[in-house]
Amino acid sequence: MDKSKIPHVVVSRLPIYLRALEHAQQEGLTCISSQELSERLGVSAAQIRKDLSMFGEYGKQGRGYPVAALADALRRHLQVDKVWDVVLVGVGDLGHALARYKGFTHRGFRIAMAFDRDPEKIGTQAGDLIVEDIRTLARRVQEAGIKIGMIATPAAAAQEVANMLVFAGVKAILNYAPIHLTVPDDVRVEYLDPVIPLQRMTYYL
Amino acid sequence: MDKSKIPHVVVSRLPIYLRALEHAQQEGLTCISSQELSERLGVSAAQIRKDLSMFGEYGKQGRGYPVAALADALRRHLQVDKVWDVVLVGVGDLGHALARYKGFTHRGFRIAMAFDRDPEKIGTQAGDLIVEDIRTLARRVQEAGIKIGMIATPAAAAQEVANMLVFAGVKAILNYAPIHLTVPDDVRVEYLDPVIPLQRMTYYL
DNA sequence: GCGTTGTTGTGCAAATTGGCACAAACAAGA
DNA sequence: TCTTGTTTGTGCCAATTTGCACAACAACGC
Ligand SMILES: NC(=O)c1ccc[n+]([C@@H]2O[C@H](COP(=O)([O-])OP(=O)(O)OC[C@H]3O[C@@H](n4cnc5c(N)ncnc54)[C@H](O)[C@@H]3O)[C@@H](O)[C@H]2O)c1
Ligand SMILES: NC(=O)c1ccc[n+]([C@@H]2O[C@H](COP(=O)([O-])OP(=O)(O)OC[C@H]3O[C@@H](n4cnc5c(N)ncnc54)[C@H](O)[C@@H]3O)[C@@H](O)[C@H]2O)c1
Numbered sequence: 096m097d098k099s100k101i102p103h104v105v106v107s108r109l110p111i112y113l114r115a116l117e118h119a120q121q122e123g124l125t126c127i128s129s130q131e132l133s134e135r136l137g138v139s140a141a142q143i144r145k146d147l148s149m150f151g152e153y154g155k156q157g158r159g160y161p162v163a164a165l166a167d168a169l170r171r172h173l174q175v176d177k178v179w180d181v182v183l184v185g186v187g188d189l190g191h192a193l194a195r196y197k198g199f200t201h202r203g204f205r206i207a208m209a210f211d212r213d214p215e216k217i218g219t220q221a222g223d224l225i226v227e228d229i230r231t232l233a234r235r236v237q238e239a240g241i242k243i244g245m246i247a248t249p250a251a252a253a254q255e256v257a258n259m260l261v262f263a264g265v266k267a268i269l270n271y272a273p274i275h276l277t278v279p280d281d282v283r284v285e286y287l288d289p290v291i292p293l294q295r296m297t298y299y300l
Numbered sequence: 301m302d303k304s305k306i307p308h309v310v311v312s313r314l315p316i317y318l319r320a321l322e323h324a325q326q327e328g329l330t331c332i333s334s335q336e337l338s339e340r341l342g343v344s345a346a347q348i349r350k351d352l353s354m355f356g357e358y359g360k361q362g363r364g365y366p367v368a369a370l371a372d373a374l375r376r377h378l379q380v381d382k383v384w385d386v387v388l389v390g391v392g393d394l395g396h397a398l399a400r401y402k403g404f405t406h407r408g409f410r411i412a413m414a415f416d417r418d419p420e421k422i423g424t425q426a427g428d429l430i431v432e433d434i435r436t437l438a439r440r441v442q443e444a445g446i447k448i449g450m451i452a453t454p455a456a457a458a459q460e461v462a463n464m465l466v467f468a469g470v471k472a473i474l475n476y477a478p479i480h481l482t483v484p485d486d487v488r489v490e491y492l493d494p495v496i497p498l499q500r501m502t503y504y505l
Numbered sequence: 506g507c508g509t510t511g512t513t514g515t516g517c518a519a520a521t522t523g524g525c526a527c528a529a530a531c532a533a534g535a
Numbered sequence: 536t537c538t539t540g541t542t543t544g545t546g547c548c549a550a551t552t553t554g555c556a557c558a559a560c561a562a563c564g565c
Contacts, residue, residue, distance in 0.1 A: 310552095350554095
């Protein structure tokens with residue numbers, strides 16, 4: 096159960112398991128077997144059992160896993176049993192969609208602030224938020240103690256924005272811009288460029 | 301060079317390499333070493349060399365890889381040396397952003413049609429496209445021979461939409477809805493749920 | 506021409522990851 | 536209480552994936 100001993104591949108599957116469990120719960124299931132989960136997920140049942148067993152013995156032989164309890168446990172391990180404040184930078188087409196997206200809060204995230212550089216955008220509404228001036232980012236984010244950032248600016252601005260976020264104390268960045276970011280070792284970056292998965296698929300077409 | 305012999309992990313890194321090469325080319329570089337690429341990508345130099353060597357000997361000892369030629373080769377292998385038509389389903393906030401996004405075409409993709417179920421949406425403009433009625437999807441997609449689909453509907457509709465796409469002959473689906481899709485073996489699905497990478501990061505915070 | 510520097514492609518070893526198969530545990534029904 | 540049917544957790548092995556290290560090669564300066 097030592098955090099540093101759990102391989103990243105395993106951690107990276109946990110959110111998938113959690114999402115499936117939440118769906119199962121909505122359907123009213125109280126108990127679910129690794130077999131059943133496997134079919135809903137495309138991950139082998141043995142894999143699921145082995146992954147989950149690294150965090151404790153949640154399953155009951157003959158019955159499967161208690162859906163609600165397991166989901167709670169996963170949320171605790173992933174630390175999404177609370178809601179994280181997130182800062183959004185770049186409120187263009189994509190940033191707007193993100194600001195208005197309702198799917199974050201009940202899964203552990205809330206966009207708490209949004210910043211842009213364009214004077215036309217600053218002061219306007221995006222979702223429930225007022226777009227703020229990028230020049231005030233460092234202070235605002237630092238004061239609020241925000242640890243997670245989302246970048247939805249053009250690629251040309253992304254590294255500069257990342258630097259600002261890091262300076263402001265952000266430790267995790269979700270980057271929508273199609274460019275690799277260079278950040279200190281203690282900051283994590285995940286990428287969401289839709290062209291990458293598209294090109295992965297065309298290889299096989 | 302036999303397609304089926306190249307491991308998927310390797311294929312999945314190719315689009316990353318291609319993106320980095322395109323950036324390097326824009327900066328005017330004509331030659332780039334695995335070392336240099338490694339720093340821009342966060343993938344080890346040995347890994348890059350080994351991956352690329354599976355597709356042929358593009359590098360020159362002492363100099364590195366010729367940027368333009370290697371990018372061309374990768375585009376050929378990924379089959380993005382042409383532009384694929386893509387069908388978009390669900391033109392809400394996210395679908396709108398996707399329809400207006402300019403970043404697809406020069407990387408091998410063009411949203412050729414967009415469909416929605418909402419009568420309010422049908423007939424309206426989204427980017428350069430007119431939103432069409434979902435009930436006409438099968439015929440339109442089949443006739444156009446489109447092989448790639450993007451789903452940006454709510455999760456509740458995603459599986460049904462996927463079924464329609466498969467029926468219409470689509471072989472690759474990019475799914476933005478936060479739900480696992482069940483499709484025939486010859487159809488590929490990639491997922492883009494932003495909460496998944498966010499939760500992957502909070503584990504370590 | 507020749508040493509120096511830099512870089513690839515690759516054989517091999519190490520590490521990681523995934524899958525099989527089964528004992529142990531539990532539920533339920535007779 | 537015993538039997539039957541399920542399903543977990545895990546030891547062990549196979550496969551995949553990564554990293555190391557070096558010979559082979561190319562350019563360059565002198
Ligand atoms: N639109 C999409 O569907 C989509 C899809 C995938 C990826 N992306 C990527 O997401 C990013 C945003 O895309 P978009 O379509 O919303 O672009 P956009 O041009 O509509 O919006 C970009 C926003 O960033 C702001 N900005 C620019 N420089 C900034 C800076 N230094 N600091 C703060 N704000 C700054 C701009 O003022 C603008 O509001 C791009 O990198 C794009 O490649 C977009
Ligand atoms: N908005 C975001 O930033 C964002 C981010 C990540 C993921 N997502 C996911 O993307 C999807 C779309 O998000 P959104 O914010 O654009 O939602 P939205 O409600 O704004 O848009 C959904 C659209 O899908 C259409 N639709 C519904 N059922 C349909 C059907 N059966 N066939 C065709 N069209 C149908 C609706 O009419 C609507 O136009 C959701 O699954 C959401 O979870 C959105």
